[in-house]
Amino acid sequence: EDKVVQSPLSLVVHEGDTVTLNCSYEVTNFRSLLWYKQEKKAPTFLFMLTSSGIEKKSGRLSSILDKKELFSILNITATQTGDSAVYLCAVEASSGNQFYFGTGTSLTVIP
Amino acid sequence: ETGVTQTPRHLVMGMTNKKSLKCEQHLGHNAMYWYKQSAKKPLELMFVYNFKEQTENNSVPSRFSPECPNSSHLFLHLHTLQPEDSALYLCASSLRQGSDYGYTFGSGTRLTVV
Numbered sequence: 001e002d003k004v005v006q007s008p009l010s011l012v013v014h015e016g017d018t019v020t021l022n023c024s025y026e027v028t029n030f031r032s033l034l035w036y037k038q039e040k041k042a043p044t045f046l047f048m049l050t051s052s053g054i055e056k057k058s059g060r061l062s063s064i065l066d067k068k069e070l071f072s073i074l075n076i077t078a079t080q081t082g083d084s085a086v087y088l089c090a091v092e093a094s095s096g097n098q099f100y101f102g103t104g105t106s107l108t109v110i111p
Numbered sequence: 112e113t114g115v116t117q118t119p120r121h122l123v124m125g126m127t128n129k130k131s132l133k134c135e136q137h138l139g140h141n142a143m144y145w146y147k148q149s150a151k152k153p154l155e156l157m158f159v160y161n162f163k164e165q166t167e168n169n170s171v172p173s174r175f176s177p178e179c180p181n182s183s184h185l186f187l188h189l190h191t192l193q194p195e196d197s198a199l200y201l202c203a204s205s206l207r208q209g210s211d212y213g214y215t216f217g218s219g220t221r222l223t224v225v
Contacts, residue, residue: 034214099156102153
């Protein structure tokens with residue numbers, strides 16, 4: 001059964017801390033892995049990863065994929081209260097363009 | 112605003128009602144998607160349209176009926192729903208079907224079936 005598992009389910013940190021969010025997957029015919037940030041309602045796209053070992057960075061956020069061990073991590077450095085959100089991981093399978101989403105990690109950054 | 116507009120924002124309907132959710136984008140995207148987000152469950156893909164053609168129906172019950180009259184508009188027609196259908200329904204679009212182009216999500220319609 002194809003699945004995506006994110007951990008931890010929730011996380012509370014202080015401003016300035018660094019956090020690492022995990023996403024592991026078992027998906028047949030893997031095509032890509034995507035990270036989204038969901039505040040209130042609409043998820044916003046963060047990264048798409050297709051190749052192992054190549055880090056993608058955007059400001060304080062970075063992500064990397066390990067296709068051998070079937071996982072990805074999302075790092076956020078120097079966290080701010082505006083980083084508080086649910087972070088969703090999704091894996092796209094090449095067969096039928098099916099997406100598998102994890103349940104998300106709820107991050108709360110307190111001042 | 113993300114560029115993908117969903118209406119209504121909230122909807123309460125009885126089990127015998129018929130209603131429709133609307134999604135509109137003017138981003139020049141050719142693929143549009145319906146997702147269901149239930150509490151404490153992963154986001155579920157429901158339907159995919161690529162250039163107005165339905166390319167994905169993820170085993171969705173027939174009480175949900177999608178319609179895509181053109182690349183800018185997507186509807187989800189609802190009839191004889193069940194209380195367990197209460198959820199947030201998200202619409203998304205992308206340039207073409209597939210993640211290479213990224214996705215833009217709407218803010219969703221919060222549906223409550225009573």
